[in-house]
Amino acid sequence: MxxxxxxxxxxxxxxxxxxxxxxxxxxxxxxxxxxxxxxxxxxxxxxxxxxxxxxxxxxxxxxxxxxxxxxxxxxxxxxxxxxxKNIHAMVMLQTSQPMVASYSEIHKLALGGSHESAFEVANEGKSLYQYASHNLGFSKMFRAAISETSERFMVAATREARKAFEGIKGVIVDVGGGHGACVHKIVQDYPHLKGINFDLPDVVAAAPQYPGIEHVGGDMFKGVPSGDAIFMKAVLHNWNDKNCKRILQNCYKALPENGKLVVVEEVLDPAEERPVDMDILMLAAIGGKERSENEWNELLASEGFANISLSLTSSNDLQVVIEAYKCT
Ligand SMILES: C[S@@+](CC[C@H](N)C(=O)[O-])C[C@H]1O[C@@H](n2cnc3c(N)ncnc32)[C@H](O)[C@@H]1O
CATH class of the missing domain: 1.10.10.10 (Winged helix-like DNA-binding domain superfamily/Winged helix DNA-binding domain)
Structure with a gap:
């Protein structure tokens, strides 16, 4: 011990x-x-x-x-x-003072109370995204850490999970897309698509311009831009079921009948170490959680999405591509 x-x-x-x-x-x-x-x-x-x-x-x-x-x-x-290689961005984020202070407060979440994450307990009641919006250094560290893993994964996803992207016509909206690198990669590989990158206003204001991508700032709990398909990577695992349902309801409203939702997330399997570690990271950092395949199916189905299927990629990030369709 x-x-x-x-x-x-x-x-x-x-x-x-x-x-x-x-x-x-x-x-x-x-x-x-x-x-x-x-x-x-x-x-x-x-x-x-x-x-x-x-x-x-x-x-x-x-x-x-x-x-x-x-x-x-x-x-x-x-x-x-x-x-x-940029892995150092994740190391710097994980060992940053606000994150370390959060891990030290995890026990308080088990005691109940109004805090959704240990991050809030440790950082004057601010959520990770509120803290990032007021702290440029932390925000840069967070973006660098996320984009390192996202870029690697998206290369495999757009090449191997072709079923998820082929057949989409028109506009694909990346909800919680950060600086837009994911939707940029999708549009690069499927150039008939137009991309919208949707994230918090301060996040898209700092995003680089990409050809074929429009940045839109807003709050996904209030609404998301309309499109023929919605892509969401590493977003829902940030939130508890109640908040995920609010986001999914807004995605549902923004899609046409039979519109496609493509969700990229890890699938919790107690036999795999990494999603279990990531579950605790979500609990500490933002109050979210990782979910099993059944939990993903139930969550999506509860908000009107059907024909749910999962595909694996050869990327070693253990994330899967989940496809679902708006069912009216
Ligand atoms: C874990 S990051 C994933 C970023 C990107 N999808 C990727 O995988 O590279 C979650 C994203 O959700 C965004 N986000 C958080 N709260 C939001 C809100 N209320 N409305 C829109 N976006 C939000 C964050 O700014 C962040 O970019």
Whole structure:
């Protein structure tokens, strides 16, 4: 049990090597002795011993390799931390002060009360999205972390889940689309479609322009833009069933008869570690939850969606593409 509670240091050591630029240093030149790494981090006053201790702890977790003479190099896991690969955005988000403070308050959610997430308990009653809208640094970290996983997944989804996108004509609306990278990828691969990226006003105001994509700001709890199809990725898992139903009702209103809803989410299976971890992340960060296949079917059917089907992709993100149709 002590080793489990001491494992809290690992994400912070990942943050430490990222802040020190070590993944990029070893990406340029490797293997390097820890004295050489330290000198490249801070040529004027290096502390090689601290560098060695940080790296050796990560090596014990199979991140980086060390040879007996103190030379370090990348392995498959550590090489994902180089800045060009962007996994570091997720590490920086998870180890940021507002997120760490949230994990420390999870127990309070079990006591009842009005808070929907541990994030609110820890961050002066603000939800994650309210906090992000007032804190540019946190918002940038959040966007970078989300877009890294989304871009990877969308490459696989548009190529492999063709059934979900083929046959859609006209306008596809990405509800909670962030900066619009997902709908941009859909429109790139299915150029007969026009895309609308819908998100909170402050989010779309900071979004880049993409050809064929119109950004629309608003609140999905009040309404969403009309379209021939609606796409929603990693949105519903942010919310409890009551809030999901409100979003789905607005999607239903925005679709024509037999209009298509394409939802991308993880499917909870207690045998799989990652969706269970993600379930706790949702609980802490925003008050949402992951759902099993049955729960997704029931949720969508409860708001008038039928002919529900799921497809897997080869992406290792464990997200599935769920198709459903507005049933009148
Ligand atoms: C987890 S992110 C997913 C972003 C994007 N779909 C993706 O997968 O890359 C959830 C998105 O929902 C948006 N969102 C949160 N509350 C919203 C609201 N009330 N109306 C519209 N969008 C909202 C957030 O700003 C965020 O971009």
């Amino acid at each position: 002590a080793s489990i509670s001491n494992a809290i240091t690992t994400p912070f050591l990942l943050k430490a090597v990222i802040c020190l630029g070590i993944p990029d240093i070893l990406g340029r030149e490797s293997p390097l002795h820890y004295n050489q790494i330290a000198a490249k981090i801070n040529p004027s006053d290096p502390n090689p011993d601290v560098v060695r201790r940080i790296l050796q702890s990560l090596v014990r977790n199979k991140i980086f390799c060390e040879d007996p003479s103190g030379f370090f190099s990348h392995n498959n896991l550590s090489s994902t931390l180089v800045s060009s």
